[in-house]
Amino acid sequence: MKNIHKKFPGVYALNAIDFELKKGEVHALLGENGAGKSTLIKVLGGIYRADEGEIFIEGKKVEINDVHSSHAHGIAIIHQELVLVPHMTVAENIFLGREPKVAGLVNKDKMNQDAQELLNTYEMNIDAEALIKNLTIAQQQMVEIVKAISFNSKILVMDEPTSSISDKEVAFLFSTMKTLTAKGVGIIYISHKMSELEAICDRVTVLRDGMYVGTEVVEEVSKDKLIAMMVGRELANYYTRDYQITEEVILECRDIHDGKMVKGASFYLKKGEIVGFAGLVGAGRSELMKCLFGLTKDYSGSILMEGREIKISCPTQAMKIGIALVPEDRKLEGLYKIQSVRYNSTIEVLGQFIKGIFVDSHKEDEITQKYVDRMRTKTPTLDEKIGNLSGGNQQKVMIGRWLAMNPKVLILDEPTRGVDVHAKAEIYSIMNDLVKKGMSIIMISSELPEIINMSDRVYVMAYGKVKGCLDHTEVTQEQIMKLAAE
Template identity: 60%
Template sequence: MAELLLQMKNIHKKFPGVYALKNVDFDLKSGEVHALLGENGAGKSTLIKVLGGIYRAEEGKIVIQGKETLINSVADARETGISIIHQEIMLVPNMTIAENIFMGREPTTRLGGVNYRRMNTEAQALIDGFGMNIDASRKVATLSIAQQQMVEIVKAISAKAKIVVMDEPTSSLTDTEVEHLFALIKQLKAQNIGIIYISHKLEELFRICDRITVMRDGERVGTVSTEKTNRNELIKMMVGRTLDEYYIHTERPLGDRVLEAKHIRGKSVKDGSFFLRKGEILGFAGLIGSGRSELMKSMIGIEKRTGGEVYVGGKPVMLNGISDALKVGVALVPEDRKKEGLVLNNSVGFNLTLAVLGEFIRGIHVDRSKEEKIIDQYVDAMSIKASSSRQRVGNLSGGNQQKVLIGKWLASHPQILILDEPTRGVDVGAKAEIYAIINALSEQGVSIIMISSELPEIIGMCDRIYVMSGGRVTGELNRGAFSQETIMNYATGGK
């Protein structure tokens, strides 16, 4: 029977005016991956900060390997064998891998200086032990995000960590890099290291975790064995409703065609034809690299179009970028909100009004009253949770950042809204809010194109679905014919 590495019992944590944690229990066994799951604000991060010595609980106790332990600082946690790998990489870029691994505990020579030869040798042995083909003398700045994450893990193990916390470890990784991480986690399990795994990606939890503890509103809802639960049960535990209630789709009559693309060609698009009706939610499914995003960008002129025709409201249009698209009522919410969509260092209000500056700026005159009216309208319409419209967007949760991005383009009053992976990187609660917004817009007559890699999302939300493979539209499905099997057949080039 696996040893009980960690017990957190009756943990309470208060902040001014709010209970962040209420009577929370959590435990971890050796060689186990135990997931912490919940919406933003559920209490996951606060619980981990208590374990890591960043916060101190008002009540409760922490037991490590059967011994009650006081953790009053990060140093206390480290000495106890607890290592937290944060979502944001904490390595020093201009130092080498070896220097980062042994920072604060560098091996020394007899004269008291740093023994760089020994440090590099020991660091290289650790790296090689995990099958990483990297030179320990390389600067961290030259590594990919995935490699830096691996170095964080090696650093934790080198410090004799018995408990490793991974906070959203795959958020910046490719599919191949995720597989390497999972292989590394299996090695850690084999060494009887216990892992606390925080992620909102349910498919990952079913692959890598042994148990899942769900939190909601600062309380532990329950702990389940991964092999004995399912997606529907976890969602109900997180948000208090079932999967059937999760996607919001209202049956309604659809109008005439408002957009038609005929034989669009571009750098990654070989042949893309489709049409969109007024008030319709039109899905685009396909595997990564199928050309879905590229089709939309080629259509509106963000990427060069080498062939094809576009009709808006039955009239041919030549679109050469975002400004042309906005003039005919077409807006695109891009896939990567941090690189393409938002100015993270600026405020909620600044971002919400970026696409409509002409509505309140005339020459050197700024109509602050009208600006504030637009901001207030979309903060309210999108249910954006921020301390004020002056709060920095980079400090918001992923779900609220996404709502700011959608609100930014809704402020331009589009009749056609293209949403590229609109719920990527947001928690379950925020997803449900975004689904409700999408459904409400369609009821108001806005026509929506929804690109998504999540088949349940596409199937649950859309009226029709086009499927792409290899830069071509390979299938079209009406709602009554939706199934994951049929979509995947088209997505893999089947007929």
């Protein structure tokens, strides 16, 4: 890709970008949210048309005007947001738009057979006739990968492919990638997880503010240099922890069961403390927090808030007693994507500026601006649709929304998933500030460095139970994985 330009109203998304992918290599594309990575990929995939620039495949100049022409040139993209149809089967999703037919009718038997062979070839224990909506997020991610592979692509783009899958599935994904590159497939790999670069990538190109910064060989460049290239400076104190914990227990859960995933989980949380929850996909961490927030009504066991036993039957009740939850899937469970930053920031605190039929718009703007400033959210205006913001800025609005109700306990489920390194550092700093002021935080994360460095204590879950608790001074990745795999 040479001299690629792309403008949107008020935004120069790509400014003279050059990018090169070699046959059989894994080339990482790095940059903060909003750096231009996704826009560049959408130009390659025919979703956007570049205002200027040229694209060459195997030395020949090509015109990519739409998704079909991109596929015709051997390009397949696995987007960060899954684009599967939930009410259709795995096979129907894999072959959507190119179903095998006999006499003009879809040959379902052949489609199911071909899909199952593909799944079996890559050792994926998934039924081709299962409905997508009945699969876990991790399984859906693997279906997306099989779908992309099924095009016999020369160029495969993976946008945050490991954000929703377990370590075991990550290892399998990397093995699959090596098989593909050995066959000459070139892979463009977008990820915010620096640890993955060494494991799988050959080269890395960094973008910043829509401009090309540089390309480096992974074996020859340090993590600190890449961070500096992405943010324009060194990030000091990446993990921030400079607060004192009290001995006061603010929340305690005893023997919680939800009848499905959670099978007798117990833990406690002190005032002004960050407690991490680690475990493999399906361990029951998110489900336990849904009991705490009233999203699961039929649970058994005891929940004590400030020493008093309570029964939480709905989110409204949880919020009244001071519990807030930032969910794992912000786009599915948290954001109103077609609404503004203002709407998304204040939806939980309507009572602060609506009195009867009167709306105090000045107060609404004041609340929104307060948390936009506090979270250092980048948005052109408060009226901007939240769906137009980068992933990191969407996450900041989500956290700011719950801070507006001033909770005592803040539950953060995968708070930095799909968030760039700079936004991560900012979120860690905000978490540190919150606990310094007496708030207590529960953090679920699949990123072990995050869990280890930001938590005062780490509870490890497996099969719906708490398998152990590790103190900040003794926790290691090996100890976490040993408990998680019991």
